Amino acid sequence: MNIAIVGAGIIGVTTAYELAADGHRVTVFERRSAVAEETSFANAGVVAPGYVTPWAAPGMPTKVLSYLLKKHAPVRLTLPLSGHDLRWMWRFTRACKLETYLAHRAHLQRLAFYSRQRLAALTDQLQLDYERSSGYLVLLRSEQDRALVQPGLHVLTDAGVAFKEIDAVAARQIEPGLNPHTALAGAVHLPDDGVGNCRQFALLLKGQAEALGAKFMFNQPVAQVNNAGAATLLIANETTPRRFDAVVLCAGLACSALLRPLGLHIPLAAVYGYSITAPLKSDMHIHSARDPLQAPLSALMDERYKVAISRLGNRVRVAGSAEIGGHAEQHNQAAIQTLYQVLQDWFPGAAQLRRDRNSAFGPHVQHWKGARPMLPDRPPLIGASGIPGVWLNLGHGSSGWALSCGSARVLADEMAGRPAPIDTQGFGL
Numbered sequence: 069m070n071i072a073i074v075g076a077g078i079i080g081v082t083t084a085y086e087l088a089a090d091g092h093r094v095t096v097f098e099r100r101s102a103v104a105e106e107t108s109f110a111n112a113g114v115v116a117p118g119y120v121t122p123w124a125a126p127g128m129p130t131k132v133l134s135y136l137l138k139k140h141a142p143v144r145l146t147l148p149l150s151g152h153d154l155r156w157m158w159r160f161t162r163a164c165k166l167e168t169y170l171a172h173r174a175h176l177q178r179l180a181f182y183s184r185q186r187l188a189a190l191t192d193q194l195q196l197d198y199e200r201s202s203g204y205l206v207l208l209r210s211e212q213d214r215a216l217v218q219p220g221l222h223v224l225t226d227a228g229v230a231f232k233e234i235d236a237v238a239a240r241q242i243e244p245g246l247n248p249h250t251a252l253a254g255a256v257h258l259p260d261d262g263v264g265n266c267r268q269f270a271l272l273l274k275g276q277a278e279a280l281g282a283k284f285m286f287n288q289p290v291a292q293v294n295n296a297g298a299a300t301l302l303i304a305n306e307t308t309p310r311r312f313d314a315v316v317l318c319a320g321l322a323c324s325a326l327l328r329p330l331g332l333h334i335p336l337a338a339v340y341g342y343s344i345t346a347p348l349k350s351d352m353h354i355h356s357a358r359d360p361l362q363a364p365l366s367a368l369m370d371e372r373y374k375v376a377i378s379r380l381g382n383r384v385r386v387a388g389s390a391e392i393g394g395h396a397e398q399h400n401q402a403a404i405q406t407l408y409q410v411l412q413d414w415f416p417g418a419a420q421l422r423r424d425r426n427s428a429f430g431p432h433v434q435h436w437k438g439a440r441p442m443l444p445d446r447p448p449l450i451g452a453s454g455i456p457g458v459w460l461n462l463g464h465g466s467s468g469w470a471l472s473c474g475s476a477r478v479l480a481d482e483m484a485g486r487p488a489p490i491d492t493q494g495f496g497l
């Protein structure tokens with residue numbers, strides 16, 4: 069088939085690779101000048117399938133309300149909220165029922181485990197190197213934090229995830245750079261989970277897709293998707309639509325606007341988050357008896373603040389916050405301060421956070437705000453849209469990197485009319 073893909077984030081790139089590997093003629097249209105320039109740019113990079121669970125969970129609305137007055141809150145509302153945000157929150161609240169949560173969690177985890185398997189297979193087969201590290205450590209600052217994670221540990225047991233609840237001494241052996249002066253009651257260690265640079269993976273997989281014949285068209289915003297007679301795309305500033313046998317929408321948040329004229333109302337909302345990324349100090353500056361690098365070795369999660377700390381090659385990334393309302397350009401300084409605080413608590417002195425006097429290039433730290441493309445009340449949409457020729461791979465919310473390789477393979481099989489590698493119940497419209 070001659071297939072167009074809209075969007076070259078991690079979902080569009082993995083989809084392009086799988087469809088090209090199946091022998092299709094693939095063209096990817098991307099409005100930016102490179103792959104992974106939006107939400108896939110600087111996420112935490114964590115791949116932990118046992119923790120891929122719906123945010124719409126029992127007790128969540130009360131939890132969100134209790135966070136609102138806290139300085140280092142993991143969830144924030146930027147007022148005034150739009151009508152769209154309020155409607156989205158209403159649907160989200162309604163999905164927080166236990167029965168709905170359990171069904172969605174089962175679908176998500178099935179996809180997440182398969183996705184990790186597919187990611188590992190592609191990594192081996194194509195020899196991809198994208199700043200990977202193994203192991204995920206969930207840090208529990210107090211006994212109260214330990215008590216609060218217990219229901220989550222039952223979820224991991226039910227899902228067959230390998231994990232160990234360990235004490236502070238064992239946690240510090242796994243991550244020797246952890247600050248001994250910050251209180252640590254214990255941790256949960258997941259040896260099979262880990263972290264990798266999502267953007268770097270996207271860049272490498274784009275190269276592999278191109279080697280299979282896929283074409284990437286950058287600076288080409290798609291203005292309209294149509295299905296009158298055949299699947300067609302109208303690129304901004306062009307007058308003649310381009311025809312394809314099929315169009316796959318992987319445009320993240322922008323999918324809602326592209327699908328609305330076709331009569332499909334997909335309630336995506338931006339749930340913003342932040343990351344800071346900084347180079348590690350060179351060994352010369354930070355000799356210490358504890359650990360010469362004083363830096364994280366892999367991925368950690370500060371459970372109290374819901375902030376991830378990731379080792380990405382010679383850099384450290386700290387990511388977190390869930391913010392509803394506001395704009396991509398409007399950075400909440402309190403949320404960013406929380407990231408610095410968590411890094412300072414656990415790995416003080418590991419990263420170059422200040423401007424280097426000899427550097428002409430300004431501060432070393434990259435600040436980033438990303439918009440999770442979040443559906444309020446369901447797992448991602450993967451498969452046929454119901455509109456002939458138009459296919460969907462969208463709404464991956466907080467776990468798009470962890471779900472990307474599996475979602476792409478599932479979609480490619482569905483488009484080929486082959487049985488999917490996993491039960492796809494829960495992902496269709």
Ligand SMILES: Cc1cc2nc3c(=O)[nH]c(=O)nc-3n(C[C@H](O)[C@H](O)[C@H](O)COP(=O)(O)OP(=O)(O)OC[C@H]3O[C@@H](n4cnc5c(N)ncnc54)[C@H](O)[C@@H]3O)c2cc1C
Pocket residue numbers: 074075076077078079080097098099100103104105106107108109110111112113114115288289290291318319320321322323339340341342343376387388437438439440441462463464465466467468469470471
């Ligand atoms: C702070 C933060 C931390 C995160 N941490 C993790 C994590 O640890 N693990 C994890 O699995 N996930 C994580 N995520 C979530 C993950 O980053 C997203 O789920 C994922 O990047 C979504 O990918 P996408 O391809 O759907 O969207 P995007 O990456 O946004 O890609 C969509 C693409 O479509 C393009 N596009 C849009 N409209 C058009 C148009 N009209 N024409 C042409 N192109 C168009 C855009 O330019 C963009 O490149 C995190 C997110 C945030 C914000």
